[in-house]
Structures are given as structure tokens and as C-alpha cells.
Amino acid sequence: MDIKRVKEELKHSLMAYLAKDEFGDYKIPAVRQRPVFLIGPPGIGKTAIMEQIAREMSIGLVSYTITHHTRQSAMGLPIIEKKWFGGQEFSVTAYTMSEILAAVYERIEEYGQKEGILFLDEMNCVSETLAPMMLQFLQCKTFGNQKLPEGWVIVTAGNPPEYNKSVRDFDIATLDRVKKIEVEQNYEVWREYAASKNLHPAILSYLDIKKEYFYVIETTVDGKQFVTARGWEDLSAIMYEYESMGIPIEESIVVQYLQHPAIAKDFSNYVMLFHKYQKEYQVEEILNGQFTEDVITLAKEGKFDERLSVLGLLLAKLREGFYEVYIQDSYVTRLYEYMKKLKIKSDCETVSMSVELGKMAEDQTLVLLKQKEGKQLDKDGLLIQNKVIKALEGIQKFLLETEDSFEAVKKGFAQHVQRREKCVENSGKQLKNAFGFILSAFGEGQELVIFLTELTSGFYSMQFISENGSDEYYQYNKSLLFREKEQELLREIEEAKTFF
16 A cells, blocks of 8 residues: 555544544544554655644654564553552552653643554564553553553554564464564656645656666675665755755765666766756746747757756746745745734724734744644644744834834735745746647657646645636647547447457
């Protein structure tokens, strides 16, 4: 099962486990809520989807790597208590609260999240002394006399033995108490995610050509050599930063992330070629509608991998614009809600606009700190919240320089609306010019199909198109769909002929 389907299955399981009856009791009792056990190769996103699910379902998340725990740390160190039985006092060994369960209760106390996921990674690497306790925990949700709170679901993960020497095979008794899901690497699914996260275009276009290098684990005489999805994503981040600092991306850097010398060398060579295409094609000029006949001819005569690279460069620059529109639209929409609250308050009582804006900014700063601590926001959410706070402070400053009135507030807010509209207009023009260049250079061939497919699969691109439209996208996408249906119909006719 690929990681996208695993995420869906996990959400469905959580929805079922957290469903309540009319009396507020969980329909599936804790003892029947089988912990989920994800097993699959390292670096394919098992941990990342836990964070995504927790945010999307607005529930808590506590993560632990179980390998460093001993029987004592998992259960809580034993203490001696005095108890009376039958009129006599006895010394009884009792356990303090487990560090793991304590973290769950702390999450509930601090963030009020009474439901959540307890994620235990490397579950099949537990020590032999801890294994019986973990079996009890998986079945009864208890460590010693301490119980996992109701509403918290256990999800575990591990690697198959070929990837980790410390792996211990689960016996039937353990496997019969978990909901086992095998996770497989899938380039097409990862590609969709990578494009939405705007991974470096050199990585995306390279892997489009050499999909077989997306995920590789080999045992050689020199030891393990591997490339994982995590490696590509981390490499993308360092590439962007190195490029911004003017530091070349050399093989010695790449091999730190792609720990397979042959693939690292091959990709390093491709990066040099990719940068050559960047200079030759002048993507920003293409998107500004200033491409020349020489550039069109260069694209026409280029080999297929060169054409893919050019499409990658165009799409990467467009994604930047689409992403900026998404962020601008999101924070301006949020800012508008604060403007409405301010208007309602000013209509009911005499207030200082500047003071109220200051209070709003302070309140939202505190909220942001809490959300950052609790990892309740993703990268986009953090950026949007920071922009809202900065905008509130900016309008407050604008009032101090003009006048303390709601009319001045409206003028300050209008500046943000204008910036958003300018951003939308610029991205719309760039998309139109990209279509113009592709049609001039390649006509309605496979390059246009690839371009349309990338736009359709991208979250930010489709968000932009659905909100703001694109005549070219609708026209050529409709034409593409018509051709696909026509070809499908012809195939069906040929099959019918064969049958009769």
C-alpha cells in the first residue's frame, strides 16, 4: 500500500476508533481498538503522515522512538508503598507513571487535546526484556497499573529486517493484536507530494527521467548504499539554501544525502546541466512574455530530457507564484475577519482602533507560540499566522502615522488587498505566457500534456486556477480529455471487432 493510501486508511481507522454513541461512549471499546502497525522501508514518510493526520483531524500527537526504553523507563521506576490487608501492613512494589504515558497526560493538560495518537516508532526493535510489557500495552493499553487515556489511539511503526539489524520478528500472539499495514514506496504518489512542497525542480525533472533512482537500497562489498525519499527532500532544502548563498552544488554535498556514490555522481552531473538550461532559457523572461525566436528554436531542437528540464524550470517558477497567491489570499482572508470584529466593536462602543489592533496582535502572538510549541501548525499555517500578526501591527502603525479611525483602518487593510490582487494578476500573466511558449516551441504535443498534468496534480496550481481561472488551461485540458476519450472509444471499437 502506498503512503497516500496508508494515510487514508489511518484516518478511517481513527475516525472509527473515536466515534461515540449517543451517551458519549466510544462505540469500539479500547480493548478492541487494535493498534496500527506500519511496516515499511525507512525514509518513505511514515512519521510525516502522523503529523499531517493529527493537524488535519485537530487531535494530539505524542511521538516516541521505543528503542532507547528499558523495562523500567517504559513502566516507571518501582517504589515501595505501604498497604493494609486483613488488618496487617504490607510493603508492596508499585510503579510510578511511565514516561510515555506521562507525555500523553501532559499533552492533554497543556493543550486540552483529550483525543490523539500515541506514535511509537521502531516498535519491532524493542529489547527482549521490554517485549512482554509492550505486548500487554498493545492489548490492554496499560503499563503496569497505569492506563492510556481513553480517546488516545496507538500507532506503531517499524522497518523490515533487511533494513535494520535490530529488528525482532513479532510472534503470532503480537501480530494478532495489531492492525498491520505494509507500506511500499511509490514514486508517482511521492512526486505529487514533492511538487506540492515545491522540491527543487532539478530533483523533480531528474527523477522524471530516472524513476528507478527514486528509492534504492543495495548491499555491496563496501556496505549498504541507499537513496530514500527522505534523502531527496532533505537534499532539496540544502540545494535551495546553497544556491541562495552562491555555493555550488557539488558531488561531495550530494553524496551526504544520496548515500549511493553512482547515483550521487549521476545527479551531480545533471545539476550542472540543469543550471546550464537555466542560463540558456532565461525562464523569467519566458514567463514575462519576452522569449525570442532563438529560445523557441533551442527548445524545439532539444532532446527529450532537455525539454523535461525546461518544463521543470517553468513549473517551478509558476509554483512559486501560485504559492505566494495562496499565502496572500489565506492571510488577507483571515485579516478580513479581524477587520469585521473591529467594525462590530466600534459600532457598539467608543474604542481606540490602535489599542484594539495592538491587543489583537498580542493575542495572536500568544496563540502562535502555543501552536508552535504543540506543533499544531504546518509550515504554511505558521507563515499565514505570522503574516496576520505582522499585518495587524502594520495597520496599527499606519494609524499612528495618520488618524485613529475605522476609515484609516480600511485604508490600511486595502493596501494588503491590493498586494494580493497584484500577485494574482502577475501569476495569471505568467501562466498565460508559459502556455504561449510551450505552444510556440512544442505545439500540442506530449510536452503540453505533461505541463497540463503537472498543473492538474498540483495543489497550489489548481487552487489558483479554480479561484482565478485560466482560459488556456480550460481550453487545452478539455481538448486533451476529448482526445483521450476518442482514443478510448477507438480501442473499444477495435476490441469489439476482434470479439465479433
